[in-house]
Amino acid sequence: MSLLQIIGVSRAFGGLLALNQVSLSIEKGQLLSLIGPNGAGKTTLINIISGYYRLDKGKVLLNGKEISNHKPHVLRKAGIARTFQRSELFSSMTVVDNILVGLHNEIRTSLLGAGIGLRKAREEEEAKRKKALEILEFIGMQELRHARAIDLPLGLRKVLELGRAIAIAPKVLLLDEPVGGLNETEAMHLEQMFKRICNDLEVAILLIEHNMNFVMKVSERIFVLDYGKKIAEGTPQEVKNNPIVIEAYLGKQDARAERR
Amino acid sequence: MIALRKAFDIKIAPIFLFLLIVPLFLRQYHLVVLNLVLIYVIVIVGYNFVLGYTGLLSLAHAAFYGLGAYSTSIFIVTLNIPFYLSFVAGGIFTALVGLLLCFLLLKTDLSGLYLGMVTFAFAEALVWIFLHWEKMTGGAFGFAIGSKYTFQGSPYLKSYYLSLLCALILIWFGANLINSKVGRAFKSIRDSEEASMAMGINTFSYKLFSFVLSAFYAGIGGGLYSIVMRQIYPGNFGLHESLKQFSMLIIGGQGTISGALIGAFILPVLTEVLRSVSILQDLFYCLILVLFIMFMPKGISGLRLKKISGLGEKVFGSRNIQTLV
Numbered sequence: 001m002s003l004l005q006i007i008g009v010s011r012a013f014g015g016l017l018a019l020n021q022v023s024l025s026i027e028k029g030q031l032l033s034l035i036g037p038n039g040a041g042k043t044t045l046i047n048i049i050s051g052y053y054r055l056d057k058g059k060v061l062l063n064g065k066e067i068s069n070h071k072p073h074v075l076r077k078a079g080i081a082r083t084f085q086r087s088e089l090f091s092s093m094t095v096v097d098n099i100l101v102g103l104h105n106e107i108r109t110s111l112l113g114a115g116i117g118l119r120k121a122r123e124e125e126e127a128k129r130k131k132a133l134e135i136l137e138f139i140g141m142q143e144l145r146h147a148r149a150i151d152l153p154l155g156l157r158k159v160l161e162l163g164r165a166i167a168i169a170p171k172v173l174l175l176d177e178p179v180g181g182l183n184e185t186e187a188m189h190l191e192q193m194f195k196r197i198c199n200d201l202e203v204a205i206l207l208i209e210h211n212m213n214f215v216m217k218v219s220e221r222i223f224v225l226d227y228g229k230k231i232a233e234g235t236p237q238e239v240k241n242n243p244i245v246i247e248a249y250l251g252k253q254d255a256r257a258e259r260r
Numbered sequence: 261m262i263a264l265r266k267a268f269d270i271k272i273a274p275i276f277l278f279l280l281i282v283p284l285f286l287r288q289y290h291l292v293v294l295n296l297v298l299i300y301v302i303v304i305v306g307y308n309f310v311l312g313y314t315g316l317l318s319l320a321h322a323a324f325y326g327l328g329a330y331s332t333s334i335f336i337v338t339l340n341i342p343f344y345l346s347f348v349a350g351g352i353f354t355a356l357v358g359l360l361l362c363f364l365l366l367k368t369d370l371s372g373l374y375l376g377m378v379t380f381a382f383a384e385a386l387v388w389i390f391l392h393w394e395k396m397t398g399g400a401f402g403f404a405i406g407s408k409y410t411f412q413g414s415p416y417l418k419s420y421y422l423s424l425l426c427a428l429i430l431i432w433f434g435a436n437l438i439n440s441k442v443g444r445a446f447k448s449i450r451d452s453e454e455a456s457m458a459m460g461i462n463t464f465s466y467k468l469f470s471f472v473l474s475a476f477y478a479g480i481g482g483g484l485y486s487i488v489m490r491q492i493y494p495g496n497f498g499l500h501e502s503l504k505q506f507s508m509l510i511i512g513g514q515g516t517i518s519g520a521l522i523g524a525f526i527l528p529v530l531t532e533v534l535r536s537v538s539i540l541q542d543l544f545y546c547l548i549l550v551l552f553i554m555f556m557p558k559g560i561s562g563l564r565l566k567k568i569s570g571l572g573e574k575v576f577g578s579r580n581i582q583t584l585v
Binding site: 088115121164165 | 432433434436437439440441442444445447448450451452454455456457458459460461462463469515
C-alpha cells in the first residue's frame with residue numbers, strides 16, 4: 001500500500017476544471033515531482049492535499065485512511081507538511097521561533113499551565129527549544145537562530161521554510177517551487193537536503209518546480225499535468241523523451257509550422 | 261519571574277519598590293493618577309493580545325472596558341456582592357460577551373477592516389445601552405457606587421494597592437503566555453495565517469482565545485476603574501476612550517509588553533498635564549497618533565527593536581547559503 005494515494009481527484013473553480021480525475025501515489029522516502037505549464041493545476045493539487053481547498057470528486061488517502069477535505073491543522077497532525085510558493089515565514093519572529101511554531105502541536109502545555117509558568121511548562125519549552133536547535137543544525141542555520149526571519153536573504157528563507165516544515169515530523173512533504181529565485185549553489189544545497197530528508201528521515205516529497213534541470217536531477221519519478229489532467233508519468237528519462245510532454249510545453253510541431 | 265524579566269528587559273525590582281512605596285507620600289490627586297496608570301497598564305496589555313500580537317483590528321476594547329466598569333458597579337450596588345468579588349465577576353462577564361461577539365465574527369469569516377467596522381459598531385451599541393438603559397445604568401447621570409460599598413478608611417491608597425496587585429498578576433500571566441507556545445501562535449497568525457494553519461495551529465480557537473483574553477483584561481481594568489472613581493458615565497467609554505487606548509498602544513509600540521507598559525504610562529500622565537486645556541486633548545491625541553504612525557509605526561519600544569534589527573542586517577545581510585555551509 002502506498003503512503004499517499006490520490007484517486008480520481010477533481011476540482012472546479014466556477015466553470016474552470018482545475019483538476020480533472022487526477023490520480024497518483026507516493027511511497028515512503030520517494031521524491032516525486034509534479035511539473036506542467038503554468039495553470040496546469042499543480043498548486044491546486046497541493047492545496048487539496050494539505051486541506052486549503054476542498055475537492056469536488058475523488059479521494060486522498062494517507063496510509064489507506066481517507067483524509068479528503070480535512071482542515072489544514074488536522075492534516076498537519078496526520079503528518080502532512082507543506083511550503084508555499086511565495087515564502088510564508090513568520091517574518092517578525094526569530095529563526096528559532098519560526099521552527100518552534102512548527103513544534104506547536106508537540107508542546108502539551110495547557111493554556112493555564114503556560115500562563116502561570118509551571119515548572120513543567122518551562123522545562124518542556126526548554127526541551128523543545130533544544131529540539132528546534134537540532135533542526136536548525138540539520139538545515140545548517142544554527143548560527144542564525146536569533147536573526148529575525150524578515151532580515152534573511154531569499155535563499156535562507158527558503159531553507160528556513162523547509163526546516164519549519166520538517167519540524168512537524170511529516171510523513172509527506174509538499175514543496176511548492178522551493179528553488180524559485182535561487183542561484184546554482186543554493187539550489188545544490190537544497191538538493192542535498194532533499195536527499196537527506198528522503199533517505200534519513202524517510203519522508204516522501206512531492207515537489208512542484210519549474211527549474212527543469214533541478215527536477216531531472218532530483219526526482220525518482222515525474223508526473224506531468226496539463227489543463228488539470230495527468231498527461232504523462234515516469235522516470236525523468238521517460239518524461240523527457242515523451243512527445244506528449246514536449247507538445248504540452250512547446251506546442252505542436254505542425255501547428256508552429258502552420259503559423260509560419 | 262524569568263519570563264517577566266525577559267518581557268521588561270529591564271530590572272524590575274527598583275520599579276516595583278518605587279510603585280510600592282511612593283504612593284505613601286502622594287497627595288490624593290496624584291495617587292488617583294498613578295492608579296489610573298496601573299489600570300491602563302492592565303487594559304493596554306490586554307489590548308495588545310488582540311491588536312498587537314494576533315493582529316486583529318478590534319475597536320471594541322474601550323467598550324469592553326466600559327462593560328467591565330458597568331457590570332462591576334451593578335454587581336456591587338444592585339446585587340450587593342462584595343466589591344473584591346464583583347470586579348473579578350465583571351471581568352469574567354466581559355470575557356463571556358467578548359466570546360459571543362468574537363465567535364460570531366469568526367463564524368462569518370470577518371477579518372481586517374470589516375472586523376474593525378463590526379467591532380466599532382458593537383462598541384457604539386454598547387455605549388448606547390449604557391446611556392439609554394437608565395433603570396440599570398443610570399443613563400447620562402452615570403452610575404454611582406456609594407462609599408459604604410468599597411474600601412473603608414483611606415480608600416484611595418487601598419484601591420491603589422488592589423490595582424497594583426492586579427496589574428502585577430495580569431502582566432506576569434500575560435508575559436508567561438506570550439513567551440510560550442500561545443504567544444508564538446498569536447504572532448504566527450499575525451504574520452501569516454496560512455502558514456500557521458500548516459503548522460497545525462487551530463487559528464479559529466487561538467483568535468477566539470486572544471479576543472476573549474483581551475476582553476477579560478479590559479473588563480478587570482474597567483472594574484478597578486469603577487472602584488477607584490466610584491462614579492462612571494457612558495461618556496467615559498465612547499469614541500474618545502477608544503482613540504485614547506488605540507493611541508496608547510501605537511505610541512508605546514504594539515506587539516511588545518514593554519510597549520504596552522510605556523504607552524499606558526505616558527498617555528494618562530500627559531492627559532493630566534494637559535487637563536487645563538482639556539478641549540484640545542482630542543486634537544492632541546489625533547496629532548500624536550498621526551505623527552507616530554507616520555514616523556514611528558513601531559512606537560517607543562520599537563526604537564530598541566530597530567537598533568537590533570539594523571545590527572542584524574549588518575551581520576547577516578551579505579550572507580547566503582554559500583558562506584554558511
